[in-house]
Amino acid sequence: MNSILKVCVGQQAVRNFLKPTLETFTITSRGKKLLNPPPRKRLSPWLIKQNRVQHRDDLTPENKEFIQQVIKDKYAPSNNDIERFSPLKLDTIEPITEWQPHYRRVGVIAKKIGIVPLWLKNGKKIITTMLQVSDNHVIKYIPPEEYKPMISKRKTVWPRTMGCLIVGAESCDPQLFTKEYCGLFNDSGVMPKRLLARFSISPEAALQPGTPLSASHFQIGDFIDIRGKTIDRGFQGVMKRWGFHGMPASHGVTKTHRRPGNIGSGSHKARVLPGTKMPGHMGNRYRIIRGQRIIRMNTKYNIIWIHGDAVAGATNSFVQIYDTVLPFKTSKALNVTPRFPTYFPNLQKEALPEELFADDLHNFADPTIIYTDE
């Protein structure tokens, strides 16, 4: 759809005389459907302006120290203790410990920290991606009756069965944020977070705001979906964007070494068919990679190793991970009981070991792999 912008320029009389006061121009909306599709979900109510303009306050070092002290007093250091709930401005949510296969758990925000090779017990080398679950806390729970994310024109809307849990990651200095943004964290009592994400959950999996989430939320052998933003590659040609082969480098070829060639459309159609692969903007889009297996875990640093190297985004970028939706890889299909609603370290009799390995993964502390005759 074409949009018309009206720009008024200038207020002064001289300027008005020299310049036209009203300019109208149209912006063509080619490729708009593909690049910026209309949002299917409503903007989140918590998605308000995050960062404030940093004014230069001439504070003395003592005053700066005092501000840091106030912040420290207000937000106690985040620990992985479930006892430290919020100062109870909300109704407490009692955890239901019994797991049912149709329940849906919350996910976590993780940082992609690198790709390393590991070896299986049969000596095969595999590529793994390391994800760090960094300082995650539950911020808010929205029950199903209040949670209306989808934009729909239907008159009769079915009652929703799924609620929403907002999770934050990476505590930051509250001075960086706006007052309104810091207000989001008042109820949960945690330090303002740099990153927020919402996860659609069943109401039984709701968690008390302020609950810490760790890598132990998942188990070894679980399959997870990972949503991340791909690396922004800018405007790219068809060879990089779609993997076309291009044209020969020599043999009389001129000026068409990396071009797409014919783009189809016969004599009757006389148009380019929608969805034709052409040059354009590449990357910087959310992509979900499904059904990744967790093969190793570090509970001290909250790190998950997954088999595969196709997680969207560069090193040190953030991703959202949650239980997979692939029907044959869910905990229902695998017949395992996940940690529901999450892992509570103080409710367990024994603490988890620091390093956890899948059965077929080689631990570097083990001796050299030697094959034996069967």
Add this chain to the structure above:
Amino acid sequence: MAITGKIRLNLQFKKPLRYFLHDSRKISTVVSEKINENLKESNNERLDNTKLPLELLDYRFKFAEFLPDPNPLHRNKIREKLERRDMLLRRSNVEIPEFYVGSILAVNYSDQHAPGKQNRFLGICISRTGQGLRASFILRNVIDKMGVEISYFLYDPTIQKIEVIRLEKRLDEELFYLRDAPPEYSTFPLDMRAKIHAHGTCVPINEIKVPLNPLPWLQRWERMNMKGIIDCKSMVNEKRRIKAEYKIHTKPWEKYDLMKMYRETIPIEEQKEIFAEIYSSLQEHEIHRLKSKRTRSLVKPIKTG
């Protein structure tokens, strides 16, 4: 799987292959000799203050794979830390000796398809790449008149033993030109006896220079300024000789590039941090190795033949 890397066979009239591995980032201590000396002098004082042993300065060559990739976009401190921990755990199970490009190594490794389920390969190390767990090296030898190269991952758990037959360096950082040299320069008998390198002495530099086969070559060696090649510029035609003199190949501006060293290496302060962390466990392995070496020498050799 059985063989830890790719095996490349150098057939005589084969098309040029891709010569470098995918992640063939050079090891982060690639520095010229002169600057090394300067650094050593200037850092002696600084190290004295912190009371760290001088050995740490040699560690960046000895254990170069412990230093991360200098590109800040690829770095993450926690990942590097966990990688180093895994590497040390692996080192406690197998002795990974000090070696350089140009050293002759023999690798024993588990091989599912070999008789006796294990194999041994001896050859000259022609390149070392990668940091952390992805550190790897390539061995080259000529077997039955055919060039064979195997690339191994240093921390591959199927490697049973790495023997250093000759601990020495060559004039260059990588010896891919041996592919274009006559086969006698990369032929080593598989039953070569190890020459004992005295502990604490510096590593000798083998200043051998190799001639190249007549053209065609796999790479344009006349442009590479390799020290270990005998006069390859006279072997190419006039046109290629002139092209080799182009500034884009000789790169005369590189000696004025003040940031080049900084971009390609890890700063000495960070190196100190990294090596201080792993120093004690590396030292333990070293002591253990020397102990076992002493006990091994007491075993009486068996006479054969």
